[in-house]
Amino acid sequence: MSQVAAADVGQPGGPADLLYGETEDELRAAVRAVLTDKAAWRAVLARTETAQTYDELLWRTLAADVGCAGLLVPESGGGAGASYREAAVVAEELGRAVAPVPFLGSAVVATTALLAAGADGLLGELASGAVTAVLAVPFAAIPGRGSAGGARLVGPRPGDGPGAHRLSGTVPGVADALPADVLLIPADGVPFGLYEVRVGAEGVSKAPFASLDMTRQLCDLHLDGVLARQIASGDSAARAVDSALLAGAGILASELLGVAQQCLDLTVSYVKERRQFARQIGSFQAIKHRLADLWVSVTLARAAARSAAAGLAGLTELLSDVKVGVPGSPAGLVPAAETEVAVAVALAKAVCSDVAVKAAEEMVQLHGGIGFTWEHPAHLYLKRAKADSIGFGTADAHRASLATLANLPAAPDAT
Amino acid sequence: MTTQTQAAPDADGLRAAVAAFLAAHDPTGGDPLDFLRARFDAGLAWVHYPAGLGGRGMSRSLQTAVDRAFADAHAPGNHPERNGIGLGMAAPTILACGSAEQQQRWLRPLWTGEEIWCQLFSEPGAGSDLAGLATRAVRDGDDWVVNGQKVWTSSAHVARRALLVARTDPDVPKHDGLTYFALDMRQPGVEVRPLRQMTGEAEFNEVFLTDARVSDADRIGEVGQGWQVAMATLMNERVSIGGGAAPREGGMIASAARTWRQRPELRSPGLHDRILRLWADAEVARLAGIRLRQQLAAGQPGPEGSAAKLVFARLNQEISDFEVELTGPDGLRYDDWTMRRPEGANFFGRNPAYRFLRSRGNSIEGGTSEILRNIIAERVLGLPREQRADTGPWKDLPR
Numbered sequence: 001m002s003q004v005a006a007a008d009v010g011q012p013g014g015p016a017d018l019l020y021g022e023t024e025d026e027l028r029a030a031v032r033a034v035l036t037d038k039a040a041w042r043a044v045l046a047r048t049e050t051a052q053t054y055d056e057l058l059w060r061t062l063a064a065d066v067g068c069a070g071l072l073v074p075e076s077g078g079g080a081g082a083s084y085r086e087a088a089v090v091a092e093e094l095g096r097a098v099a100p101v102p103f104l105g106s107a108v109v110a111t112t113a114l115l116a117a118g119a120d121g122l123l124g125e126l127a128s129g130a131v132t133a134v135l136a137v138p139f140a141a142i143p144g145r146g147s148a149g150g151a152r153l154v155g156p157r158p159g160d161g162p163g164a165h166r167l168s169g170t171v172p173g174v175a176d177a178l179p180a181d182v183l184l185i186p187a188d189g190v191p192f193g194l195y196e197v198r199v200g201a202e203g204v205s206k207a208p209f210a211s212l213d214m215t216r217q218l219c220d221l222h223l224d225g226v227l228a229r230q231i232a233s234g235d236s237a238a239r240a241v242d243s244a245l246l247a248g249a250g251i252l253a254s255e256l257l258g259v260a261q262q263c264l265d266l267t268v269s270y271v272k273e274r275r276q277f278a279r280q281i282g283s284f285q286a287i288k289h290r291l292a293d294l295w296v297s298v299t300l301a302r303a304a305a306r307s308a309a310a311g312l313a314g315l316t317e318l319l320s321d322v323k324v325g326v327p328g329s330p331a332g333l334v335p336a337a338e339t340e341v342a343v344a345v346a347l348a349k350a351v352c353s354d355v356a357v358k359a360a361e362e363m364v365q366l367h368g369g370i371g372f373t374w375e376h377p378a379h380l381y382l383k384r385a386k387a388d389s390i391g392f393g394t395a396d397a398h399r400a401s402l403a404t405l406a407n408l409p410a411a412p413d414a415t
Numbered sequence: 416m417t418t419q420t421q422a423a424p425d426a427d428g429l430r431a432a433v434a435a436f437l438a439a440h441d442p443t444g445g446d447p448l449d450f451l452r453a454r455f456d457a458g459l460a461w462v463h464y465p466a467g468l469g470g471r472g473m474s475r476s477l478q479t480a481v482d483r484a485f486a487d488a489h490a491p492g493n494h495p496e497r498n499g500i501g502l503g504m505a506a507p508t509i510l511a512c513g514s515a516e517q518q519q520r521w522l523r524p525l526w527t528g529e530e531i532w533c534q535l536f537s538e539p540g541a542g543s544d545l546a547g548l549a550t551r552a553v554r555d556g557d558d559w560v561v562n563g564q565k566v567w568t569s570s571a572h573v574a575r576r577a578l579l580v581a582r583t584d585p586d587v588p589k590h591d592g593l594t595y596f597a598l599d600m601r602q603p604g605v606e607v608r609p610l611r612q613m614t615g616e617a618e619f620n621e622v623f624l625t626d627a628r629v630s631d632a633d634r635i636g637e638v639g640q641g642w643q644v645a646m647a648t649l650m651n652e653r654v655s656i657g658g659g660a661a662p663r664e665g666g667m668i669a670s671a672a673r674t675w676r677q678r679p680e681l682r683s684p685g686l687h688d689r690i691l692r693l694w695a696d697a698e699v700a701r702l703a704g705i706r707l708r709q710q711l712a713a714g715q716p717g718p719e720g721s722a723a724k725l726v727f728a729r730l731n732q733e734i735s736d737f738e739v740e741l742t743g744p745d746g747l748r749y750d751d752w753t754m755r756r757p758e759g760a761n762f763f764g765r766n767p768a769y770r771f772l773r774s775r776g777n778s779i780e781g782g783t784s785e786i787l788r789n790i791i792a793e794r795v796l797g798l799p800r801e802q803r804a805d806t807g808p809w810k811d812l813p814r
Contacts, residue, residue, distance in 0.1 A: 018706040019713060268796050283799035288792035295791055296722040303703035343698075351699050399691040408675055408690055411682035 016310035063129030070127025088309035095258030105176020153189025195228035213387035308348035447491035501532035552581035593641030
């Protein structure tokens with residue numbers, strides 16, 4: 001009970017605003033216009049069979065012209081000073097288009113890690129879109145379950161100056177690393193640290209592999225005694241990585257919502273057109289009820305995704321108020337607010353993962369034969385939904401987090 | 416309705432009005448009914464209703480503070496739990512579709528609890544197909560004479576008035592031949608019999624109408640417009656069934672979660688997965704309810720309300736299924752099979768087996784889940800209607 005009671009304290013102003021604001025609507029329209037123009041599904045599909053699976057031109061447009069890269073960066077740091085609410089809307093649109101851009105990895109996860117570590121130096125470059133960064137963790141990493149992705153601190157080499165850091169190891173299955181210029185690498189060692197490595201440095205290599213979702217192709221990162229700059233160490237580094245993973249899971253929930261909504265929309269319009277037995281197949285109750293249930297699920301997913309985005313935004317605001325000493329923002333509120341955000345993100349990632357996969361599966365089934373072909377976009381959504389459902393923690397992993405957060409412990413002999 | 420809505424609802428002014436009213440009317444000394452009538456006349460009954468009808472045309476959100484102020488003063492209450500149909504369905508219907516004279520006549524005794532209302536809609540032969548109902552109303556001078564049988568009528572045994580839909584013209588298609596009335600339940604032609612349900616109790620009744628009379632002055636809406644008025648009533652029913660505000664763990668999950676925390680010996684890995692799923696589902700449904708209310712408050716009424724009752728029914732059934740299983744041997748116990756007449760469904764005063772049985776009704780009452788899916792598919796998603804076999808005159812339809 002205590003966890004839940006504490007969690008409720010985390011919302012002193014009552015429930016968060018779960019609607020879309022005017023700024024968010026405008027941003028959505030701007031992103032959608034670019035994607036409609038430059039990321040039609042046939043082009044997205046064609047790119048998956050090329051050597052450059054990420055669309056770096058599209059990313060430059062979104063990052064620099066629309067300003068997506070710097071949404072989370074304060075205006076003083078060269079960004080837009082927006083919040084996770086706006087980032088979530090961009091993610092919805094990118095999910096809707098299964099767009100192959102590193103928004104999540106660079107503008108959300110890496111940016112959050114740098115913000116949390118107080119590493120302002122790189123943020124300006126990230127915000128302008130001049131540089132793309134990635135946090136070197138497996139896409140399947142689960143928030144709150146340890147931070148290192150497989151890299152470790154190794155000893156200096158002859159000729160290294162004092163304070164030089166070298167990293168080795170392999171980080172498997174990293175998302176949005178392929179187009180990245182900068183790697184932010186959590187590495188085990190004494191102490192645990194977060195390091196910056198420029199791609200192209202000696203001893204760094206990316207090994208892309210055939211991924212379930214080729215609109216977000218993964219790669220393994222190999223580090224062989226690479227020279228690295230330390231960004232944060234100890235608790236500060238661990239907190240930065242945890243914050244980044246939590247934000248990643250929360251915003252990925254909105255991307256999944258966008259996937260689910262698009263699957264529903266495309267399927268509803270298809271069953272209105274498709275005729276069998278001399279009638280629209282959408283007039284059959286067997287199909288209507290499945291789509292009604294799906295619509296209900298998407299409605300639930302939207303509430304959960306908005307709650308996660310609003311929670312992340314509210315926590316950021318609270319932390320910043322505490323930092324600059326705004327009256328009425330006691331630091332004592334922070335732990336409860338953090339618990340509340342963890343609940344909101346776990347709920348959102350769990351429900352949106354399940355709903356998006358279901359929506360994509362329904363899309364395939366209700367399209368019949370055409371939905372099973374390469375020539376139809378259904379498979380792009382199915383692959384994105386399934387891969388995203390594993391990214392930053394499966395539904396099961398997030399429900400397991402709720403066992404602690406909501407005080408619903410496991411069976412005594414099963415812990 | 417001419418508009419009596421004030422432009423800027425003033426919470427301070429409202430607080431002052433409540434304080435002035437309490438200063439002028441002893442909340443604990445006098446006759447409770449006189450107090451409630453005076454509160455209605457002062458526009459402090461339901462502040463979102465128009466002035467002159469118990470309200471002041473203010474935002475509904477201001478009501479909570481008013482109710483709290485009266486409760487804090489230990490003022491007599493109107494016992495809304497006894498008149499759920501009246502307050503939740505009859506009042507909004509009368510406000511939307513009744514004449515000014517009807518509003519003046521019915522709303523005050525309804526709100527004070529002097530007159531309990533019930534709803535005579537469903538029939539043995541007209542459940543989901545409500546528009547196919549067969550109860551006849553035939554014009555006789557200034558009155559209508561009503562014959563037929565209604566079913567699933569909660570509160571009929573205590574009700575003074577009923578919302579009645581009856582067939583006034585069998586020669587036109589079924590939706591076009593219905594008319595809506597407010598029927599006086601205290602008359603010889605109305606016989607009420609309890610309808611016992613699987614829980615052992617009888618929340619509901621069967622109502623037999625034999626030459627019952629209703630004045631034409633008590634007709635709500637035009638002759639032949641009964642379906643449109645009934646739809647307004649049913650939308651209110653679905654909102655009141657599925658759309659209530661609740662704190663986290665405020666619904667049926669509360670009892671399951673409490674048992675889980677208090678009795679570690681009942682836990683198993685399989686049940687653990689289930690309670691985590693159910694807790695998450697219940698919390699997400701709660702968030703969706705909050706979002707729905709925010710949409711309404713922002714003047715963006717969305718179709719999401721249609722989802723609320725479907726989700727509420729499914730969750731209640733799944734959670735109570737789980738809870739009976741969780742309690743194992745105790746799940747085999749039932750608390751009481753005695754035939755009783757409860758004032759309304761109360762999930763929380765009874766044991767898990769009761770909740771398991773009572774929640775079966777949640778996906779049937781107030782529109783089955785199947786009908787709600789049809790509504791979502793057709794009105795929200797715009798999917799084509801089923802091909803219909805019931806478009807001709809009602810009297811010619813196969814039954």
